[in-house]
Amino acid sequence: MKKSYPATLSNLKKIRATIKDFLKIYEVDLKIIKNIQLAVDEAVTNIIKHAYKGENKNNIIKIELELKNKKFQIHLYDNGIKVNKKNIKPRSLDNIKPGGLGIYFIDQLMDETKYLKSNKWINHLVLKKNII
Numbered sequence: 629m630k631k632s633y634p635a636t637l638s639n640l641k642k643i644r645a646t647i648k649d650f651l652k653i654y655e656v657d658l659k660i661i662k663n664i665q666l667a668v669d670e671a672v673t674n675i676i677k678h679a680y681k682g683e684n685k686n687n688i689i690k691i692e693l694e695l696k697n698k699k700f701q702i703h704l705y706d707n708g709i710k711v712n713k714k715n716i717k718p719r720s721l722d723n724i725k726p727g728g729l730g731i732y733f734i735d736q737l738m739d740e741t742k743y744l745k746s747n748k749w750i751n752h753l754v755l756k757k758n759i760i
Contacts, residue, residue, distance in 0.1 A: 668755065
């Protein structure tokens with residue numbers, strides 16, 4: 629399944645619904661769905677805040693969902709500022725303060741996270757989760 633959304637925080641609800649509807653077809657447990665939704669929420673929020681430097685309905689986030697051999701993958705594409713993978717690190721949990729834990733949550737909730745090259749898009753993030 630492929631869909632595109634304007635890069636606004638108000639679209640997070642639609643993206644969560646898209647993920648839930650897709651995974652419910654495959655009878656994925658609701659707890660796993662909610663964990664995936666949280667990870668994707670964090671990733672999309674980071675795209676909006678950091679790659680696009682804020683909400684703009686003219687900026688697009690493309691999403692592709694696939695489930696093969698009990699492995700769920702979500703591809704997130706954007707044309708924001710190129711991500712430097714070396715700068716993406718979870719903040720220490722010893723440094724408790726509001727915000728900044730998105731990468732930590734994504735790493736905890738998903739089995740694999742990677743950035744791929746894309747010919748059409750500047751950033752291509754892939755989140756993977758084994759569905760048991």
